Amino acid sequence: xxxxxxxxxxxxxxxxxxxxxxxxxxxxxxxxxxxxxxxxxxxxxxxxxxxxxxxxxxxxxxxxxxxxxxxxxxxxxxxxxxxxxxxxxxxxxxxxxxxxxxxxxxxxxxxxxxxxxxxxxxxxxxxxxxxxxxxxxxxxxxxxxxxx
Numbered sequence: 730x731x732x733x734x735x736x737x738x739x740x741x742x743x744x745x746x747x748x749x750x751x752x753x754x755x756x757x758x759x760x761x762x763x764x765x766x767x768x769x770x771x772x773x774x775x776x777x778x779x780x781x782x783x784x785x786x787x788x789x790x791x792x793x794x795x796x797x798x799x800x801x802x803x804x805x806x807x808x809x810x811x812x813x814x815x816x817x818x819x820x821x822x823x824x825x826x827x828x829x830x831x832x833x834x835x836x837x838x839x840x841x842x843x844x845x846x847x848x849x850x851x852x853x854x855x856x857x858x859x860x861x862x863x864x865x866x867x868x869x870x871x872x873x874x875x876x877x
Contacts (some may be wrong), residue, residue: 779811790816790824
């Protein structure tokens with residue numbers, strides 16, 4: 730219970746050595762010893778956990794979230810992000826509990842819908858610029874491939 734309450738703390742008020750989320754889990758349990766100093770191993774484990782949690786949930790967002798973050802060890806946060814990201818890709822935002830979204834926005838003092846809209850506009854802008862520079866390059870690559 731301590732971890733759940735503490736991980737929902739306002740990060741800006743956590744002070745020096747922000748121990749919110751991963752820091753707390755690793756500090757109060759021996760979880761961090763599993764892949765200590767092996768970032769690649771932690772990410773590989775997190776990817777497998779994320780996929781398993783997503784598949785296990787059968788389209789239930791909260792089940793996806795719980796299965797991934799309650800896995801423990803030292804990949805729970807990364808697995809939670811990946812599993813919930815997969816959920817969003819496959820199901821969109823509609824199944825996301827509105828009450829949870831409201832609570833997250835209130836606790837974090839953020840408008841996540843506005844942030845997401847801004848992010849989407851940025852992606853469109855970057856993609857548009859990339860497209861204009863990519864087409865000339867694609868023509869050159871294609872012409873070189875024909876010469877080979």
